[in-house]
Amino acid sequence: MLIEARGLAKTYRLGQVDVQALRGVDVDVGAGEYIAITGPSGSGKSTLMHILGCLDTPSTGSYRLDGEDVGSLSGKRLAHVRNRKVGFVFQTFNLMPRLTVEENVALPLKYRGGVPRGERRARALALLERLGLGDRIGHRPDELSGGERQRVAIARALVGTPAILMADEPTGNLDSRAGAEVLATFAELHAAGHTIVLVTHDPGVAGRAQRVIQMSDGRVV
Amino acid sequence: MREWWKETLELVGDAVREIRGHKLRSLLTLSGIVFGAASVVSMTSLAAGMKQLVYDDLMAMGFSRSFVAYDRGPRSDVRTAAGLRHRGLRVADIEALRAMPGVETVHGRNFPREYVVNAPADRRRIRIEGVDAGYLELRNFRIVGGRSIRPLDVENRSRVAVVGSELVRELFGNAPPVGQTITVDGVRFLVIGIVAPIQFDIIPADFSFVARRIYIPYSYLTRYAQGGGRVDQALVTATPEANFAEVLRHGELLLRQRHGGADDFEIDNEAADVLSDLAMADNILGGWNAVMFTIAGVTLIVGGIGLFSVLLISVRERVREIGVRKALGADDNDIRRLFLVESLTLAFLGAVLGIGGGAGLTVVTELIGRQFGKPFAIPVSIPGVVLAVIFALAVGLLFGWYPARRAAKLDPIEAMGGV
Numbered sequence: 001m002l003i004e005a006r007g008l009a010k011t012y013r014l015g016q017v018d019v020q021a022l023r024g025v026d027v028d029v030g031a032g033e034y035i036a037i038t039g040p041s042g043s044g045k046s047t048l049m050h051i052l053g054c055l056d057t058p059s060t061g062s063y064r065l066d067g068e069d070v071g072s073l074s075g076k077r078l079a080h081v082r083n084r085k086v087g088f089v090f091q092t093f094n095l096m097p098r099l100t101v102e103e104n105v106a107l108p109l110k111y112r113g114g115v116p117r118g119e120r121r122a123r124a125l126a127l128l129e130r131l132g133l134g135d136r137i138g139h140r141p142d143e144l145s146g147g148e149r150q151r152v153a154i155a156r157a158l159v160g161t162p163a164i165l166m167a168d169e170p171t172g173n174l175d176s177r178a179g180a181e182v183l184a185t186f187a188e189l190h191a192a193g194h195t196i197v198l199v200t201h202d203p204g205v206a207g208r209a210q211r212v213i214q215m216s217d218g219r220v221v
Numbered sequence: 222m223r224e225w226w227k228e229t230l231e232l233v234g235d236a237v238r239e240i241r242g243h244k245l246r247s248l249l250t251l252s253g254i255v256f257g258a259a260s261v262v263s264m265t266s267l268a269a270g271m272k273q274l275v276y277d278d279l280m281a282m283g284f285s286r287s288f289v290a291y292d293r294g295p296r297s298d299v300r301t302a303a304g305l306r307h308r309g310l311r312v313a314d315i316e317a318l319r320a321m322p323g324v325e326t327v328h329g330r331n332f333p334r335e336y337v338v339n340a341p342a343d344r345r346r347i348r349i350e351g352v353d354a355g356y357l358e359l360r361n362f363r364i365v366g367g368r369s370i371r372p373l374d375v376e377n378r379s380r381v382a383v384v385g386s387e388l389v390r391e392l393f394g395n396a397p398p399v400g401q402t403i404t405v406d407g408v409r410f411l412v413i414g415i416v417a418p419i420q421f422d423i424i425p426a427d428f429s430f431v432a433r434r435i436y437i438p439y440s441y442l443t444r445y446a447q448g449g450g451r452v453d454q455a456l457v458t459a460t461p462e463a464n465f466a467e468v469l470r471h472g473e474l475l476l477r478q479r480h481g482g483a484d485d486f487e488i489d490n491e492a493a494d495v496l497s498d499l500a501m502a503d504n505i506l507g508g509w510n511a512v513m514f515t516i517a518g519v520t521l522i523v524g525g526i527g528l529f530s531v532l533l534i535s536v537r538e539r540v541r542e543i544g545v546r547k548a549l550g551a552d553d554n555d556i557r558r559l560f561l562v563e564s565l566t567l568a569f570l571g572a573v574l575g576i577g578g579g580a581g582l583t584v585v586t587e588l589i590g591r592q593f594g595k596p597f598a599i600p601v602s603i604p605g606v607v608l609a610v611i612f613a614l615a616v617g618l619l620f621g622w623y624p625a626r627r628a629a630k631l632d633p634i635e636a637m638g639g640v
Contacts, residue, residue, distance in 0.1 A: 050634055094637070
């Protein structure tokens with residue numbers, strides 16, 4: 001199993017009250033799977049994604065990612081795991097406005113350390129070609145359409161050859177045509193063997209995945 | 222380590238791009254650091270320039286390797302044994318000093334005394350000074366017409382005169398003075414040259430009296446006017462290689478021996494006077510430097526506070542970006558470095574602009590100096606430039622630290638707006 005999470009629980013303290021965002025969740029994801037996590041807002045799906053994406057650690061429970069126990073890592077180690085094992089795609093793309101498309105895609109490799117500039121470029125260019133953005137490498141993000149931006153973000157997520165690709169409402173800010181393009185890209189990537197975990201509240205988007213994890217009130221239902 | 226430098230260099234590139242994205246804000250942020258660096262550079266340059274000018278002026282007076290033996294004149298204790306041996310300073314003493322090792326030149330001199338001078342256009346009392354060949358040149362008095370007094374003039378006790386420039390019109394009217402004859406107490410002298418005072422860049426010494434005197438070979442006065450081979454003064458200049466203190470000690474010893482213990486001359490260490498003048502100039506400039514550095518330091522710190530607040534604003538503006546970078550795998554160190562490099566780049570930029578401004582100020586000072594007829598050069602002080610850069614970088618590091626730390630400590634989820 002690529003992802004092996006057991007009894008994940010997360011409690012936040014909001015002022016005087018404790019909020020239980022997760023109340024004991026087990027998740028298994030095999031290599032090459034395409035999973036959608038879905039549920040209404042407040043169901044805990046975002047918190048689950050943060051923990052699975054190593055942005056956060058569970059209050060209790062264990063989490064093994066790609067054979068490594070990452071449930072209790074410190075901030076610095078967790079950053080390194082994110083850099084190597086996880087690729088993020090966000091709802092609002094979150095590209096760096098001052099960097100070119102190519103520089104945006106190569107950015108995660110900068111934080112890996114020891115990857116020479118030439119190699120970073122080459123890997124970014126190869127991915128952009130593969131995602132049909134080869135003619136956009138020198139552009140700034142604000143010169144691209146929404147669909148193109150999201151595909152740049154996907155290229156950025158993939159540049160570090162992560163174990164899983166995590167997408168948080170990747171079509172939420174796109175019109176239906178651009179959304180369909182992005183979903184088609186996910187389908188291609190899945191076909192090529194990538195493991196994808198997608199978080200969405202849209203049943204139509206969730207329906208494109210192999211398997212749906214339905215969340216409600218901090219539990220998988 | 223090389224890797225680290227490469228990465229940092231890339232970060233500097235990113236920082237420059239970020240700064241160019243906020244040109245006006247960056248410029249305003251930097252103004253304090255620019256002024257601080259400019260004042261460091263201009264003040265150190267001015268201080269170093271002034272010091273050099275004072276030094277050049279003092280050296281131009283020709284005393285830096287010199288001591289002077291003065292005749293003490295007749296004394297009241299003529300009835301004591303030493304008093305009976307009292308002979309005063311003599312031409313023979315000058316010859317003896319000249320033969321001493323380590324001595325470059327000895328110039329004999331008779332102090333100016335008033336004589337009645339008869340010239341084509343006027344008859345009046347003028348101070349006549351007896352000088353040795355090369356003395357006018359040694360003191361950097363300027364021969365502005367004709368020639369100076371030469372060794373042969375001194376040897377022959379020639380009746381030749383070099384006239385001060387201010388006297389020319391009064392004594393000769395509009396006629397060219399060189400080649401004319403004047404009489405000094407009825408003795409005819411040939412005018413061979415015109416002399417004008419030394420010009421200083423900066424020290425306020427007044428040598429205009431030079432232009433109101435007439436200079437003749439001291440040997441003439443020694444023989445015919447004052448008589449007895451007595452000279453008023455011997456100016457001894459050591460060779461550059463010689464140990465000046467030794468030459469001074471030996472010179473005094475020699476004269477004491479020659480005078481058999483008579484207290485009929487005294488030694489004045491002119492070089493020490495020059496050194497003490499230099500030390501005084503150093504002191505004044507040192508005080509000036511201390512004041513200026515305090516001002517520059519305060520300006521830089523004020524500049525640092527400006528930098529600090531703008532960096533805090535920048536961190537707040539870029540919270541989301543920081544969150545994304547962290548999500549992509551940047552750790553706290555990466556983020557801290559990102560902002561520290563930006564702070565240092567800004568500070569360095571400020572230093573560069575300030576150094577340019579400071580250098581500009583020295584040029585302006587030179588131009589003003591030229592306006593007032595003082596064409597001195599003020600080179601940009603290299604230590605000042607280095608100091609300005611170090612100061613600015615220290616300010617960048619000091620005031621960039623907290624904003625960078627704050628950026629680094631951001632939680633990625635919160636930073637991305639709780640995505």
